[in-house]
Amino acid sequence: MLQLILGQLLNGIIVGSLYGIIALGVTLTFGLTGIVNFALGAFMMLGAYGTWYLYDVAHLPYPLAVVGAVLGVSAVGYVSDMLLFRFTRGNLVNGLLVSIGLISVFEALVLSAFTTTPKDLTYVLPGAFQVAGMFLPKIKLVVCAVFLVIIFGTYLALTRTWLGRAAFAYAQNPEAATLMGIRTERLQTIVVVYSTALAGLGGGLYASMYSIEPTIGTAYILKAVEAAILAGVGSVIGALGGGIILGVSENIGSVFFPSAFRDAYGLVFLIGILLVRPSGLFGDRL
Template sequence: MTQLVIGQLLNGVIVGTLYGIIALGVTLTFGLTGVVNFALGAFMMLGAYATWYLYDVVGFPYPVAVIGAVVVVSIFGYVSDLALFRFTRGNLVNGLLVSIGMISVFEALVLAAFTTTPKDLTYVLPGALKVAGIVLPKIKVAVAAVFLAVILGTYLALTRTWLGRAAFAYAQNPEAAALMGIRTGRLQTIVVVYSTALAGLGGGLYASMYSIEPTIGSAYVLKAVEAAILAGVGSVLGALGGGIILGISENIGSVFFSSAFRDAYGLVFLILILLVRPGGLFEVGGQAVLGRQICLATPWLTERHGYDPTSIAIYGFMAASLAVSFNLIFGFTGQLSMFHAASFGVSAYVVTILVTTFGWNFWLAIAPALAIVVILSLIVGTICFRFKLKEFYFAVVTLAFSEVLRLITLNWNSVTNGSLGITIVDTPKIWTPSGTFAIAGGVAWYYLTLALLVVVYGVCSRVLKSWIGRCLAAIRLNDQLGETLGIDVFKYKLLGFAIGSGLAGLVGAFYGFYAGFVEPHFLSISLGLDIIAMVLLGGVNSLIGPVVGALVLTALPHVIELSAELRIALYGSILIFVILVMPKGIVGLLTSRKHAA
């Protein structure tokens, strides 16, 4: 047993260095540009594919292939900074969403070019080292050594060179650095390109150890952001330390507990650290960062059903209901919650299990489902608001709770049927004086989901017009000022969070019975990002904006006849376009033009 634990510790350190090299890019980019660049995951994936292509297809020696991949990725990084990121500097949310859109585009294009078939490099460095009975592949040891050398070299360069001192000065005080003659724009571009080069190097060396596929970047950039937050964004060596801690926690957790919850161990540890030390273990300057997010996927609401207008409208109404309820928390309270998809998914599962397993009536099952969602939201909200986690740390912790719930539904096979989900054959029934009426067929669901949208919209409208809405508006503008005015900030933040989450649960109760199934994807981060995209596209400053955004994003992929991969790319491109060109959304743009006229 001791030998097994030691072996897992060493493997955790090796995996942690990979997390650390990407986390270093995250912390450098954020420190100099104010952007949490999730596109580093896409650049890692591109580095892996470029290395595979140059080594296995073209026939270059492996070191030359890795260097070539790093150069290619660096060029992509320079172009993306010039064309996109320089317009989002200093705006954390916009930069984050643009980078997520880039992941969507790059993954879709690579998927179209190389399909989902994993690619493997022929053996680069075969053999293994055996120390005290512990076997470690030589290639993994060599890769970890390279990562350690690069991270330590970066640290020395930042502390002992003029460029490093300039970067440090800019991170501390951009205005003073500019007055001292530092060319801040060029410095930011250098850091962005170097960070993408690190991601490309990580991908190139990753390809020598594991199979590569289009989604590897999304998975590893999430781990990297976890490591960066865990360490405290701004600490170069902390990025390495955070990566190693994360790698060890996953490996050791898999030894003593179930390996099925491997991803959850790091998340739980991250939540505990943020509650005790909001700036991370190695906090530098108390900088905040928006945490774990994942790449966008195809619009989830129509991916398994026909494209007839009635079906699209039904999914559009449910998407609009989700977006409106989310905007109550995000647009009108100023809280970037990543718990919304979990509220939706938990309710869908509870109603489905009560009906299919225990024989409950559909309408009666909605009440306990909503009660569970509200209780969960009160627990999560109390933890976040009691510890005064604001803005992006709030997003990190709600995201972590959401992912833990997803992992539970994925691995609790005896109750949720795991990754296969639960098939639903029952249909809701409505009693009428002339008899029982089953809600089956497009027309019935069309009017039911339209009524659902009206109810959600009406509840949110009533809340916003009440004293609660006025308190939420004051909190969004300045919660400290709200406290001086006598507003119980904790109470109203928690109330707004619970109402919005409860309405999401109401939508989830209906969605599974129309779709005919529930699955762990209902709680996924990608669904949460889809909801955010709908709100941003329509506009966050009104209730009607999310409705418009949801209907457009639900219908658009089917109005334009494209392959699944190109629909994903289109979806990511729309997100980037809206952030850079239409920051007020469709409704905001139309309103501005009307006032200008």
């Protein structure tokens, strides 16, 4: 039993890092634009399909396929921001409606192009490491490491660069930031595009671990929003912590309770935390 629990703990950390990378996009977007961008799940799905297409159809090396997919998703994110999201800045309801509409559009386009047949890239890096009687797939460890590097790299960029300090200033006081010469419109666009790139990266790496279909983004954006709220929307490192807590609670819970209730474990945990700390576990800005 102990070995099973330890295995599920490690799986929870790996899955939680995926929740965390998308939760990071959620918290950055909300902190700088006031929009909860549910379409990040659809951008994740686009990243997964873009990676599959570039690797399996265009025969690019897997790392180049992921990079190409992320760049493509970033371009779509930029166009979406220019045409749609920039008109919903600070308006939570309008931003939510636009993002939900984009989910339907992107899913319909992918369905028409690739049908509902699941795509599979789980053969990219086969094999597993055996540690204390547990088998850890190599690809999951690599993906988890990449996510951790990206999240901590984002944190360092926000705390050590001019752009990061500008983001902090804008999140704390938009009017003062504008008066200090910060080009707020450009800053918001950069954050939106970066958030969609994070989602695309999450999708590209997700495709190497699980089969993909047009609806995968819906479940993961809900998990990411849960993780962001659990951490406290606005906390960068907290997004990772919230994602890991959510992933671990789901995986450990599935050991003791029916797997049919898997999605409920995180919600129960979230409600319990919010009853004690309404601002979340790491409730600070960015």
